[in-house]
Amino acid sequence: MTARVWVRRYGALMRNAWLVDLQYRASIVLWVLWGVMEPAIALGIWWSIAGAGAVGGYTRTDFARYFFALTLINQLTIAWDSWYLDRWIREGDLNFKLPRPLHPVHEAIADNIAYKARSAGTLLLIWVAVSIVWPVVRLPFAPTTILITAVAVVLAAVLRFLISFTTGLLAFWTTRATSIMELHAGISLFLAGRIAPLSLLPPVVSGVASWLWFPYMLSFPVTLLTGAAHGHALWVGFRGQLIWIAIWLVACRTAWRAGIKRYGAAGG
């Protein structure tokens, strides 16, 4: 009974989000392009550096696969919520969302699913098209790998959503919530593996990363898909994802409760 209600609710929210996105097709293409250029530039540089040999165990082919997987998984896990929340809170759009009988977080989740389906779907088509003319980026088809990666991608998407949402909630207290998110993005450039596979970082840096949530946002699912992570790394990866999801969930709920209390006080 309740399950059916939630399916109906999410169906409506996602249809709505899908139709809203449909109006901004050109914008979405531009955002996807923006998401493609950063890994494309990094791949270009590593490709030249690797030459005919290997860098830290990575050959040209490995780099190509790594950055193609990264582009796709980044698009599947990216969350823009801190920017939306920042605007909702600063401009008062949140006022219209609060009286609804549904927590605003559900709208944000539905938006994410619709956006990711569209943008990642586009990227997947591009990948398939490229792999026809450029065999280097073909991945061996292994159903188990894809299944395990899918689970890790969902967990990474949850983690990144919680981080983005929580950071956006900081707009209750500061006008620079999006700057904090930019700072986080800058750090994730290195610690999440966006600029290079983590194993190419100086050992001290990748050591620090392993104590934080960054590798579980992106690097872990990417190495799963390219087949670089197995055995013990699998266990460490999933454990890390679950631990950090739990921590950010608590942070998110705490920030929401405290923020709403403060927001009410300020507006009333």
Added chain:
Amino acid sequence: MSRARPFAVLGALWKLNAAEELQYRANFVASFASTAFYLLTALLTLSLFFRHASSLGGWDFWEVVVLLGVFNALSGLVEAILRPGIGDLAAQVRSGNLDLVLSRPVDAQAFVTFRHIDIWRLADIILGLGVSTYALLHVGRFPSGMQIVAFVVTFVAAALVVYAIWVTLMSLAFWFVSVENIATLFDAVFEGARYPVSAYPAALRFVFFYLLPVAWTTTIPASALTGRLSAPTAVLAAGVGGAALVLSRLLWRAAIRHYTGASS
């Protein structure tokens, strides 16, 4: 359209503009901090590449840092002048505010280009050139007077090329109204100008050379500073800059001729 005293008009605009921006001094700290952080990540990225390589496309570490400084200066120019000025064109076409500009007795293209300047971002230009200077001093390769002249000429040419790209992208607004995010296209590709063109594989080089020609904009002025630029290339770059200016002018005229106002 008479173009009486364009500099007096611009001067008055900038005075207003400065008075407006000076109210928000905290923005200077925020803007400076974000640029400094951006430069820091760029330098860390570079040192990561150079952990595994001794050169990028034949450029050593400090030469690429010189280029990075030029890139930062150029993107400061984009953020300070182009984005708030010509970057706002699409919104003005859509809202109809362009009609108010066109009816004024000033050169509309110059007015739209320079009407609003984000003065805090001008600091990025100084910061960028500072980074380049530091890198040059660090390796003790002080550029000669001739090299500095070549740098200034090619840097101005690069700015004109970037300007022409923006005019081209923004002019699309006259034909297709909803192109407000088109600047994202520039941002995405301009990132490629952070490294020397020679550091890329052929396919990417093609994109940066011909599709959106941002490669010219940083590699050539930086080459002038590091003494890699030949005289013919410098002359060619100056020619390309001049051609870009003419092109942006022609494009603007064609777009305005096509434009019929928001109300019709």
